[in-house]
Each structure stands twice: as C-alpha cells, then as structure tokens.
Amino acid sequence: MSIDLSQFIPSFLEESFEGLELMESSLLNLEAGDNETIHSIFRAAHSIKGGAGTFGFNKVTEFTHLVETLLDEMRDGRRDIVQSDVEILLDSVDCMRLLIESARDEEDCQDEKITQTSALLAKTLGNDSQSDKSIVDNEATDADIAENGQDKKHWQIQFIPEHQLVQTGNDPLLLFNALADFGQVEVQANIDNLPPLTDMNAEELYLHWQLSLISDCSEDEIKEIFEWVEDECELIISLKTNENTQTNNTPKNQRSSAENLADDNLNSSVGSAPENNQNNDLTENKKAVQSSALDKKVISTEKSPAKKSEVGSIRVGVDKVDSLINLVGELVITQSMLSELGNDFDLTKVERLTAGLEQLLQNTKELQESVMRIRMLPISFAFNRFPRLIHDLSKKTGKSIELIIKGEQTELDKTVMEQIGDPLVHLVRNAADHGIETADVRLKNGKPETGTITLDAYHQGGNIVIEINDDGGGINRQAVLEKAIEKGIVEPNATLTDSQVFDLLFEPGFSTAKEVSDISGRGVGMDVVKRNIQSLGGRIQVESEQGKGSTFRVHLPLTLAILDGQLVRVGSEVYIIPLIAIVESLQIQSKFINRVSGDLVLYRLREDNVPVLPIYQLFNLPADNKEVNNALLVVVEADGQKVGLMVDDLLAQQQVVIKSLKDNYQQVDGISGATILGDGSVSMILDIPGMINIALEMAQKNQKMLEQETV
Amino acid sequence: MVVDDSNSIRDMVNFTLKSAGYDTQEARDGQDGLNKAKESSFDLVITDVNMPIMDGITLCQELRKLPNFKFTPILMLTTESSGDMKLKGKAAGATGWLVKPFNPEKLLATIKRVVR
CATH class of the missing domain: 1.20.120.160 (HPT domain)
Structure with missing residues (x-):
C-alpha cells in the first residue's frame, strides 16, 4: 500500500x-x-x-x-x-x-x-x-x-530468549511471522527449561525455539528481525547449504542423497515460486510509485505560480471553537423558542416576543464576536521577529539598543497581522537607524547610553493601536521642512503645524537621512508604509519632540470584514462613512464659509481651511438641502487631507459587514464596498480618498470651463 | 496511541494508521500520553523520544509500571539511531524503535511485527 x-x-x-x-x-x-x-x-x-x-x-x-x-x-x-x-x-x-x-x-x-x-x-x-x-x-x-544472493538458502536459527523478553512487549510468535515473510519456516519449541507449574511465573517466558528457514534472504535481514531483542536473547544463526555441510559439519555430511533431494525439492517448489513473484510485485510497485511521484513533480512545477495564492490555514484554540459551538447551541434554543411563539401568537405574548428578540440580539452579537475571535491572533506573532531585528541592527549600527515589547497579547485579525509586518519592520528600522543616537551623543545629551525602542499594542475604541516609540533624537522639524521646500513638496512660505510637517515624511521620495544607509534604505519606504496601512483601512500618526524621541502610532481596524460605520443620509440614499476616517461632525455656520474660484467652498475649521464636498453633487442626487448654509458637515481625513462631506442627516453608528463591489459588480470610484442594512436595503460605503480624487477632478474641470468662458 | 509533540508527525502517523484501518488516539507529550494511558488501554504505543514535559524514555518507564501496559508493545520513533539511545530505550522497556525519517510503509510493516 x-x-x-x-x-x-x-x-x-x-x-x-x-x-x-x-x-x-x-x-x-x-x-x-x-x-x-x-x-x-x-x-x-x-x-x-x-x-x-x-x-x-x-x-x-x-x-x-x-x-x-x-x-x-x-x-x-x-x-x-x-x-x-x-x-x-x-x-x-x-x-x-x-x-x-x-x-x-x-x-x-x-x-x-x-x-x-x-x-x-x-x-x-x-x-x-x-x-x-x-x-x-x-x-x-x-x-x-543488491549483492545478496539470489539462491535459496537453508537457515538454521536457534532462538533462546531471556525470561523477561515478553515484558518489553515483544512477542516471539510475531517475530516468527516476520520470518515467514522471507520464506518457509519450520518452528520447533523446546520446553526443557519449563519449570514445574508451582514455580512458574505467568509473566515470564521459559521456552526456546529451533527454527529452520528456507529463503534467499541474507543473514543481516534475519538479524534485523531480531534486532529489538538481540540483547535479551541468545541467537545463533547458521547456514545449512550443501557445500557448508560438506566443509563444516562432518556428521551431517553423511546425510543420504534422498534427504538432499528432498531439500532441493523444497527449495525449488515450495519456498521460492510465490516468494519470487511477490518480490517482483514489490519492485514493480516501487517503480510505479517512483514514476508517479516524478509525474506529480512535473505537474506541480508547472502549477507553482498559481500555488502561491493558496488559501492559508489558521490554527485555532479549542476553547474558541468550543465557545462558538456553545453559542450556536444557544442560538438554536432562541430560534426554537421564537418559532414556538409564532405558532399561535396573540398580543398577550408580546412581552415574551420582545424578550426573545432581545436574546436573539445578544446571541447574534456574541456569535459575531466569537467568529471574529477565530481570525484573531495575539500580536506577538508580528512582534516576535523584532528582538532578532534589534539584535542585528544594534550589531550593525554599533548602537546599544534595548527593545521593550508591551501588549503582545492584544489580538489582531490574521490578515491584518500578515500585512502589517513589513511596515512595522520599516518603522522599527527607522527608529534604530535614524531615531536612536550613537552612544557618545546620547551621553553628551545626558541620556542613558542604551537607547530604548518600545513596541506597544492596545485597543482603543474598536481599533487597535500599535505604537513604535524611541527615546532618540526626535524628528528635526526644521530639517524636514527645508527638505520639503527643496523638493518642492511645500511652498517656501507656508505655515504648517507640527503634525503637518511630520506627515511630510510620508510623501513619496522624501528622506532626511544625510547618508543613505543599507538599513533604512533611501526613503522610498515611508510612503509605502503609509499606503500599506491605508490599504488595511488604518492610518498612521507621528509625534515627536526634538531631543526626546518620536512615537509612530498605527491605528488599525480589528478586522477587515467588519467596519464601524457612521450612517448618513443624502436625499433618499443612506451612505456609510468609516468611523475611523471621521474627525468630527458639525453644523455649518455661515460666517466661516469662504468661496473661492470655481464652485469650491472652503470652510474655516479653527486653523484649517476644509474644502466642502457636497455628496449630492458628486453622486448627482436630489438632496433635501443644497444650500451650504446650516448644512451638516462630516469632516473626514484621508491622505493627510481633511475634507468636509455635506450630508442631509446623521443616522446611527453601527458595525457593518463589508461586501466587495468588485466581486459582486464592478469597481466604482468613490465607493469602497457595500453592505446590507437592518431593513434589507443596500447601502454604499464611501471611499474617502476616492471621493477626494473625484472632487479634485471635478474642480479642475470646472476651472478649465471657467477659463474657457473668460477667454 | 501516538505520542509526539510535532503536530505534523503525529498527523502523519495517525493518517497512516487510520488508512490501514487502525483506531488511534493522540497525545502531545509524555505526560499527556501517560494520562491517557491511565484512562484506557491500547494495543500499541508509538512515541517520540524528544518531547517537552516528559520524554519518550520516561513515558516508557512509567507505562511499564501500569498493569495494563506490562506487555503492550511500545515503539520509539526516533532520529537517533545510536546504540546508546537504543540501550536506553530497551532499559526503559521499549519493544523496539523506528528510525526517522518517517516512512509509512515501514511503519505498517513494523506494526505487523508487534501487534497480533
């Protein structure tokens, strides 16, 4: 087999x-x-x-x-x-x-x-x-x-086991059976050593055996069968061939020719024929197996590119599955209770119905959490590569760095975990390479010689936050700003807040390191880091104090399948805005409205000027309120850019299950997915960066049209 | 009973045994195996040697102390083919040993040799 x-x-x-x-x-x-x-x-x-x-x-x-x-x-x-x-x-x-x-x-x-x-x-x-x-x-x-003989040989085996042989679980009969696989076996038991019944210990073995085997096997093969018991028995294996008997054993030499004849007969007829066949079968089988293995190899190499997208597996603790089964059990009970109630329902039972529905709500919620937990792994899976990384980095840079890991039991969705690994590595590398100063600089600034990088993970309002903190030199605000001006990313006389300046680090092609090192690379990374985090529905924040160190904070959704959303109404449509993107919601006060060229409306929000995007205009909808004055504004942030979305009404906040539009229909600009609401209707989830792009394109088009009109 | 701390080896041994029609139970280390042995009896124990908590040699010694396991075949699944290792296994009461890499055909052939 x-x-x-x-x-x-x-x-x-x-x-x-x-x-x-x-x-x-x-x-x-x-x-x-x-x-x-x-x-x-x-x-x-x-x-x-x-x-x-x-x-x-x-x-x-x-x-x-x-x-x-x-x-x-x-x-x-x-x-x-x-x-x-x-x-x-x-x-x-x-x-x-x-x-x-x-x-x-x-x-x-x-x-x-x-x-x-x-x-x-x-x-x-x-x-x-x-x-x-x-x-x-x-x-x-x-x-x-290979060398072993093809001829049948007549083996004589004397097997004298020690008394306790069976106590290691060995069984003489099975050994003899194994011998019988080689050829014809004759067994003769010797009961000479059998003690009188009164002295007999039922757990010991008193017999010994004389066996004769006719087979083409080698002495080694016979020995192999007795391999496990060789220290617990006396084993004498001798060969009884015609030549042997002639040379070695003189008494046996006088065997009659009739006996010899009988032996030969045995050799040729009984033992050999079936045995040979079996051997052939075996070799053929083996060949077949080998060739099929070869075939498979060829096929799978052809397939190998496709193989990479293989579905990964997840190992789940039994307790998680058990709790799931438990909850399903409760759900079934609730369901049967409700259906019984529905069989003959009258108004006196309304109270029980409400209670049942309450229970159903509870069950569903727990079930949802429980299912989500199955995909959750402790973040230590992502964190545990960092001690090695820091070890290597501190060797390479010659800096002494200590790594502190906190909150490693915080759980995170498996997919998010897999995709956050590389961005985290990049951030930690940066911290070690650019953040932590060399020992002499640290000592001069009155800091301990060993730099500290802290990784922390914790939950914050339905999100998970991963913090990468270093006690290094901090980000040089002026250097960043100068570099950005030099690269033409910002206007020379722009006034920017600290967080705006630090956000410049994530612009493509930005790098402040004076020398490019082989550790942190050439500044191509930070924008990729940001993009990766955004594609996971997360965002990254920087805090830094000159001379004291920097903190990078990565906010991530707990899972990719469910989203915390704010339901908003525009006309008769309900849209969902990801809660993580929302900065604040407010009622527009007309004194803060600025109109600039084109149709663009800017709203003054403290020190920021936030462009207002009327959703009804972007999606071409009949809205209740088309006037900017007194409208409701949801301020969202994406790509470091704040915009205000004008909506008719703010509805509930709730968790929604994301259904991909691409899989079910096609990609639509400005929409990242859809979900089904409680009343069964479909609602679109807004893609904030996408909407900003649409708005920009529209503004540019308007601008051009305006220019053409004036010309 | 199959005792091994490596899931994949345990799965493979299990699969091999099941496809040959044997019923199996699994244990993750020596201690786990010993606990399971105290609850029921088996026709055969296949155990890894190198395991956390309790190694295969100790498991074997402990099993031999149980009345149910006095004569039960115990096979050691080991990569160490040194004579020293075998002596230790024998001294602990092991029936025999299987040398890794794990080969399903060989396992089944060997089982035939120790289980009636």
Whole structure:
C-alpha cells in the first residue's frame, strides 16, 4: 500500500516556521547553563529535520543535521555556549528558513549564505567530511542488499530468549511471522527449561525455539528481525547449504542423497515460486510509485505560480471553537423558542416576543464576536521577529539598543497581522537607524547610553493601536521642512503645524537621512508604509519632540470584514462613512464659509481651511438641502487631507459587514464596498480618498470651463 | 496511541494508521500520553523520544509500571539511531524503535511485527 503524505506538507511547513521562530527567540535569550532553553531549541531543529526527511527535503535535512549536531554538543555540555556559536546558529536559522521556503516553492535554493553558513557550521564542528561519510555509508548498505544472493538458502536459527523478553512487549510468535515473510519456516519449541507449574511465573517466558528457514534472504535481514531483542536473547544463526555441510559439519555430511533431494525439492517448489513473484510485485510497485511521484513533480512545477495564492490555514484554540459551538447551541434554543411563539401568537405574548428578540440580539452579537475571535491572533506573532531585528541592527549600527515589547497579547485579525509586518519592520528600522543616537551623543545629551525602542499594542475604541516609540533624537522639524521646500513638496512660505510637517515624511521620495544607509534604505519606504496601512483601512500618526524621541502610532481596524460605520443620509440614499476616517461632525455656520474660484467652498475649521464636498453633487442626487448654509458637515481625513462631506442627516453608528463591489459588480470610484442594512436595503460605503480624487477632478474641470468662458 | 509533540508527525502517523484501518488516539507529550494511558488501554504505543514535559524514555518507564501496559508493545520513533539511545530505550522497556525519517510503509510493516 502506498500512502501519500504530501497532504501533510503544509502543516509541516507551518510547524517548521513556528519552530524557527522559537529557535530564533530562544537563541536571543540563551544564556550559559540554561538547559531547558537549549533543549527546546534542539527539539525544534530535531522536529524540522525529521519532517524534512519524510518529505524528501534533503537539503533541509542535511543542513539541519549540522545545526542539530552543534546544538547536541551544546546540550550535552560538550561545548560551551559562546556568543559566536549563537551568531552562527542565528544565521543557520535564516538559512533553514530559506531552504524550507524554497522546498515549499519547489525551487532550488542557491543562496550564497547557505554555503557559507554550512561551511562555518562544519568548521565549528570540526568534521566537515561527516555528511559525505553518511552518504557513502548509505551506498554501502544499498550495495550490500543488491549483492545478496539470489539462491535459496537453508537457515538454521536457534532462538533462546531471556525470561523477561515478553515484558518489553515483544512477542516471539510475531517475530516468527516476520520470518515467514522471507520464506518457509519450520518452528520447533523446546520446553526443557519449563519449570514445574508451582514455580512458574505467568509473566515470564521459559521456552526456546529451533527454527529452520528456507529463503534467499541474507543473514543481516534475519538479524534485523531480531534486532529489538538481540540483547535479551541468545541467537545463533547458521547456514545449512550443501557445500557448508560438506566443509563444516562432518556428521551431517553423511546425510543420504534422498534427504538432499528432498531439500532441493523444497527449495525449488515450495519456498521460492510465490516468494519470487511477490518480490517482483514489490519492485514493480516501487517503480510505479517512483514514476508517479516524478509525474506529480512535473505537474506541480508547472502549477507553482498559481500555488502561491493558496488559501492559508489558521490554527485555532479549542476553547474558541468550543465557545462558538456553545453559542450556536444557544442560538438554536432562541430560534426554537421564537418559532414556538409564532405558532399561535396573540398580543398577550408580546412581552415574551420582545424578550426573545432581545436574546436573539445578544446571541447574534456574541456569535459575531466569537467568529471574529477565530481570525484573531495575539500580536506577538508580528512582534516576535523584532528582538532578532534589534539584535542585528544594534550589531550593525554599533548602537546599544534595548527593545521593550508591551501588549503582545492584544489580538489582531490574521490578515491584518500578515500585512502589517513589513511596515512595522520599516518603522522599527527607522527608529534604530535614524531615531536612536550613537552612544557618545546620547551621553553628551545626558541620556542613558542604551537607547530604548518600545513596541506597544492596545485597543482603543474598536481599533487597535500599535505604537513604535524611541527615546532618540526626535524628528528635526526644521530639517524636514527645508527638505520639503527643496523638493518642492511645500511652498517656501507656508505655515504648517507640527503634525503637518511630520506627515511630510510620508510623501513619496522624501528622506532626511544625510547618508543613505543599507538599513533604512533611501526613503522610498515611508510612503509605502503609509499606503500599506491605508490599504488595511488604518492610518498612521507621528509625534515627536526634538531631543526626546518620536512615537509612530498605527491605528488599525480589528478586522477587515467588519467596519464601524457612521450612517448618513443624502436625499433618499443612506451612505456609510468609516468611523475611523471621521474627525468630527458639525453644523455649518455661515460666517466661516469662504468661496473661492470655481464652485469650491472652503470652510474655516479653527486653523484649517476644509474644502466642502457636497455628496449630492458628486453622486448627482436630489438632496433635501443644497444650500451650504446650516448644512451638516462630516469632516473626514484621508491622505493627510481633511475634507468636509455635506450630508442631509446623521443616522446611527453601527458595525457593518463589508461586501466587495468588485466581486459582486464592478469597481466604482468613490465607493469602497457595500453592505446590507437592518431593513434589507443596500447601502454604499464611501471611499474617502476616492471621493477626494473625484472632487479634485471635478474642480479642475470646472476651472478649465471657467477659463474657457473668460477667454 | 501516538505520542509526539510535532503536530505534523503525529498527523502523519495517525493518517497512516487510520488508512490501514487502525483506531488511534493522540497525545502531545509524555505526560499527556501517560494520562491517557491511565484512562484506557491500547494495543500499541508509538512515541517520540524528544518531547517537552516528559520524554519518550520516561513515558516508557512509567507505562511499564501500569498493569495494563506490562506487555503492550511500545515503539520509539526516533532520529537517533545510536546504540546508546537504543540501550536506553530497551532499559526503559521499549519493544523496539523506528528510525526517522518517517516512512509509512515501514511503519505498517513494523506494526505487523508487534501487534497480533
């Protein structure tokens, strides 16, 4: 029977990556004498090696073997735990990750680093020929097997087990059965050692056996069957061939020719024929398996680009699933109660109906939360790569940096988590590279020599906030402003608030670092960081104080599937504005209205001039109120730009489930999706940046038309 | 009963056994395995050696102390093929060992050798 294990590859991969993360974080915390930690690192490497071997990821196995050997020496105390070895192991973890990734993608991994690291490992271990040797060993055994004779041999086996043999769970009968797989077996039990019944211990074995086996197997193969019991028995294996008997055993030499004949008959008829067939079958089977495996490989390489968009799996704690089942149970009870109520309903039962509906509301809410929790993972999944990053960065920059991680149990949607990883890395790199000053500068400014970067995550009003804080030099406001003016991003005499200045960092092509370093790159990143965060429906804020440090705050929605929305009415239509985008809502006072050229209306909101976008105009709707005076204005922010959306009425705030327009219909400018409201009607979710773009285009068109008219 | 701290190995062993028609139970480490063994009895125990909380050798020693497991075959699933490891396993009362990488055909063949 051939069993296809390829279905277990994804779970092996997932487990391996977890193992690698564990190795990495444990290595960073490893101190001499910490046995439990080194054991757990060893176990992780060990499991990866075992699994990789099963799936034929030979490069992974070979490499991991070296790592494991080194770890084993450390574990046994044969090798002291020194920093240089830990560094090699950390590099090895990277290599293993590369190798496993390329095994996953069915690519050949040719990374220079792997060759280097494995050479380094071998050098550290002091025996770089080891891996070659094991290959040779394997070949030798293969050759042994191939060499083994084709002829049937007559084996004599004497098996004298020790009394306690059965107490390790071994069973002589099954051993004999295994022998019978090789050929014809005759068994003779010897009861000489059987004690009198009164002395007999039922848990012990007193018999021994004399077996004869007619088969083409080798002595090694017979020994292998008894491998597990070889220390608990006396085993004498001898060969009884015609030649042997002639040379070795003189008494047996006098066997009659009739006996010899009988032997020959046995050889040719009984033992061999079925056995041979079986062997052939086996080899054929094997070939078939190999070729089908080959076929599969060819097919899957062709498919590999498509494979990348594979649906990921999620591992969920049993408690979460249990609570879900619990809630569904309650929902069923509520449902049956309500349907019973509906069978013969009269007005006296209104109270019970209300109570039932109340319960239904509660059930649904809890169910929703519970389902959402299934997709939630503690943010430590995203945070746990940072100790390593800081370790490497502080080595590279020569700065001493301490990383403090807080709130790592805060839970975040899996998809959001996966996509926020890279932007966070970028921000932390920046903090280490640009934020934290060198030790001498820090000492001169009266700060502790070691810089501190703090990562924190917490919930804030239905959102999750991730904070990256450093106690470095802070952002130089003047430098940013000068650079922006030089790049033509802002007008030379513009007056900007601090937050506006810091927002300039996220403009494309902006970089204040005087020298480009290989750590933070060339300032192409910050705008990408911002874009990534925005595409997750989040936003980023900067706070900084010169000389004291900076804080980057990333606000993210808890999930991508559900949105906290503000329902607004325009004419007869209800729209949803994402709550996260709303700055404030207000009633327009006519004294703050400024009209500028074209149709553009600016509203003076404290120190800002906010352009007013009448939604009815953008979407061409009949609105109740087309007059700006006394209208309701919802001020929203996107891309660092505030705009006021003119609406007829503010309705409820509620959570809405996002349905994609693109999947169900097509992409519409200014609309990010749709949802179904409580009364069954469909409502559009406004895409704030998209609306701003539409408004800008319209304004430009109007401007042109105006210019043409004047000409 | 299959005892292994690695989900993927456990899943694979399980899958192999189930497709050959055996009923299986899983345990995540030695302690878990021991607890389950105290609640019921099994025809065969396959255990990893290197595990957190309780390793396979200790599990084996502990199992042999239970009346139900005096004669139960216990197979060690191990990557360490050194004689030392085998001696330790034997001393603890293991029936035999299977050397990783895990090979389903070999596992089934071996099981035939220890389970009636």
